[in-house]
Amino acid sequence: MPLSAWLMLIFGCVVLYGGFIWCLLIAGRKRRSSGQLKSTV
Amino acid sequence: MAVPRENWSSRTGFILAAVGSAIGLGNVWRFPYICYQNGGGAFLIPYFFALFTCGFPLLMVEFAMGKRARGGAPQAFQAIRPFMSWAGWLACLCAFIIVTYYCSIMAWSWDYIWYSVKLAWGADADGFFKGQVLNLTSGPGVLGGVQVPILIGIVLTWAAILAILWKGIGSVAKVVMLTVPLPVLCLVILAIRGLTLPGAVDGVTYYLQPDFRKLADPRVWLAAYGQILFSLSLGQAVLLAYASYLPKDADIANNAFMTGFANCGFSFFAGFAVFSALGFLAYQVGVPVQDVVKSGPDLAFITYPTIISQLPFWAPFFGAVFFLMLLTLGIDSAFALVEGFATPLKDATGVRHIKVVVWLCIIGLAVGIIYVTRGGYHWLDIVDHYISDYGLVTIALAECVTVGWIFGSGRFRREINEISEIAIGRWWDVCIVVVTPLVLGYILISSLVKGILEPYGGYPAWANWVGGWGMMIVAILIAVFLASRYNRKEVG
Numbered sequence: 278m279p280l281s282a283w284l285m286l287i288f289g290c291v292v293l294y295g296g297f298i299w300c301l302l303i304a305g306r307k308r309r310s311s312g313q314l315k316s317t318v
Numbered sequence: 319m320a321v322p323r324e325n326w327s328s329r330t331g332f333i334l335a336a337v338g339s340a341i342g343l344g345n346v347w348r349f350p351y352i353c354y355q356n357g358g359g360a361f362l363i364p365y366f367f368a369l370f371t372c373g374f375p376l377l378m379v380e381f382a383m384g385k386r387a388r389g390g391a392p393q394a395f396q397a398i399r400p401f402m403s404w405a406g407w408l409a410c411l412c413a414f415i416i417v418t419y420y421c422s423i424m425a426w427s428w429d430y431i432w433y434s435v436k437l438a439w440g441a442d443a444d445g446f447f448k449g450q451v452l453n454l455t456s457g458p459g460v461l462g463g464v465q466v467p468i469l470i471g472i473v474l475t476w477a478a479i480l481a482i483l484w485k486g487i488g489s490v491a492k493v494v495m496l497t498v499p500l501p502v503l504c505l506v507i508l509a510i511r512g513l514t515l516p517g518a519v520d521g522v523t524y525y526l527q528p529d530f531r532k533l534a535d536p537r538v539w540l541a542a543y544g545q546i547l548f549s550l551s552l553g554q555a556v557l558l559a560y561a562s563y564l565p566k567d568a569d570i571a572n573n574a575f576m577t578g579f580a581n582c583g584f585s586f587f588a589g590f591a592v593f594s595a596l597g598f599l600a601y602q603v604g605v606p607v608q609d610v611v612k613s614g615p616d617l618a619f620i621t622y623p624t625i626i627s628q629l630p631f632w633a634p635f636f637g638a639v640f641f642l643m644l645l646t647l648g649i650d651s652a653f654a655l656v657e658g659f660a661t662p663l664k665d666a667t668g669v670r671h672i673k674v675v676v677w678l679c680i681i682g683l684a685v686g687i688i689y690v691t692r693g694g695y696h697w698l699d700i701v702d703h704y705i706s707d708y709g710l711v712t713i714a715l716a717e718c719v720t721v722g723w724i725f726g727s728g729r730f731r732r733e734i735n736e737i738s739e740i741a742i743g744r745w746w747d748v749c750i751v752v753v754t755p756l757v758l759g760y761i762l763i764s765s766l767v768k769g770i771l772e773p774y775g776g777y778p779a780w781a782n783w784v785g786g787w788g789m790m791i792v793a794i795l796i797a798v799f800l801a802s803r804y805n806r807k808e809v810g
Binding site for chain 2: 278279281282284285286288289290292293294296297300301303304307
């Protein structure tokens with residue numbers, strides 16, 4: 278598979294699965310700290 | 319004494335239900351093809367742009383509208399401006415029309431699980447699907463008789479929907495614990511099988527190799543917005559209804575992000591299962607991958623069975639896994655669409671939930687009979703086109719106008735931020751007030767112009783009128799009637 282296809286594969290994985298994991302981490306952090314922390318986008 | 323409103327028993331239940339409603343057949347048979355057709359890996363750039371500027375903002379709007387109104391789509395619009403509740407009723411009607419034909423596709427999946435056991439399609443999957451399964455007539459004017467195996471499938475599907483919705487949102491929360499992970503597991507099995515076949519790498523290369531020149535074409539960006547809008551169950555009353563059962567302190571923004579990422583992540587992954595299999599088929603037949611690429615029902619019921627027949631071992635097993643995946647993908651969306659109509663009807667009329675659901679299932683089954691006739695496939699195609707291109711886009715546009723322009727995007731955003739784990743910035747206002755309405759308005763107007771100039775799909779003008787324009791006009795009139803009838807009643 279050409280390098281450009283590999284790069285798009287990594288790009289897609291980072292945005293989609295990285296984004297999902299980031300959301301889970303925020304939900305977990307909030308659960309532990311009872312709403313003291315808030316991320317901003 | 320008023321019965322207290324049900325709540326989701328857990329956050330996981332709500333997110334899985336929202337994800338299950340969003341993830342449907344289109345994630346498997348539409349996204350990979352759209353991605354391949356619009357620049358391969360380069361399509362991810364407009365796709366993510368559309369996700370962030372239209373998908374996430376509208377998901378937040380639907381979650382927040384449903385939660386603040388504690389009611390379905392019409393009540394959510396009514397809570398902001400009573401005269402906009404027609405849009406909510408229109409969303410419910412569109413959802414119900416969708417589920418009437420969606421169930422027939424699921425009926426094909428039931429049948430194909432059975433056919434997989436003996437690979438009944440043989441060497442000619444195309445002839446089997448169109449000739450034996452559908453027994454397709456020459457056009458929508460010839461309905462022909464009812465196809466009994468599909469009728470049995472559709473009865474099974476409606477029975478499953480009724481059973482799942484029997485105890486309301488409580489039973490939905492339990493069912494999605496199975497019906498959301500199961501298709502993911504099936505997809506993983508199919509992807510592993512596909513990627514270990516000869517020719518798979520060629521297929522995946524076609525899927526992902528970027529053609530950045532395509533990004534200069536505005537149609538690619540519109541395709542990305544279209545895919546996001548149709549894939550996330552937006553404008554279908556479902557997410558509004560689900561959000562109305564959220565407890566008062568429930569999060570909005572993070573739930574929307576999780577739903578969007580999960581849905582698009584599934585689509586992206588589905589591309590590997592689909593294109594690795596297509597690469598294998600191209601390798602077996604000895605043609606380039608582009609010669610075997612298909613989308614929609616043709617991919618699922620013609621190309622994929624052909625691939626399954628060529629598998630070196632366990633072909634019936636992988637066939638059954640594929641059609642079980644389609645079935646479980648569809649069932650979440652199907653019962654969500656029914657619930658999207660049942661919740662506001664229950665809220666507006668005060669009739670018990672189960673009674674509303676039973677009636678909706680009976681009416682849905684009766685209406686759905688048209689799609690199990692020999693000419694039903696033509697009607698499915700026409701109705702789906704008009705509902706998707708006009709109905710859902712109109713409702714999403716109405717949501718943007720109601721929240722962004724009438725209620726005030728800043729005020730709405732502050733409401734979301736008060737209860738959310740992730741505080742959203744002013745970019746959200748720009749998306750809801752400017753970007754999304756502009757794109758949706760353009761999509762709607764260009765579709766209208768195209769639809770007026772030439773009848774859809776080469777079908778006769780009368781069929782486009784009956785199954786398309788006429789149906790949309792009647793749906794709008796019924797929505798306006800329901801809005802005027804029930805607006806006087808108290809919300810929630």
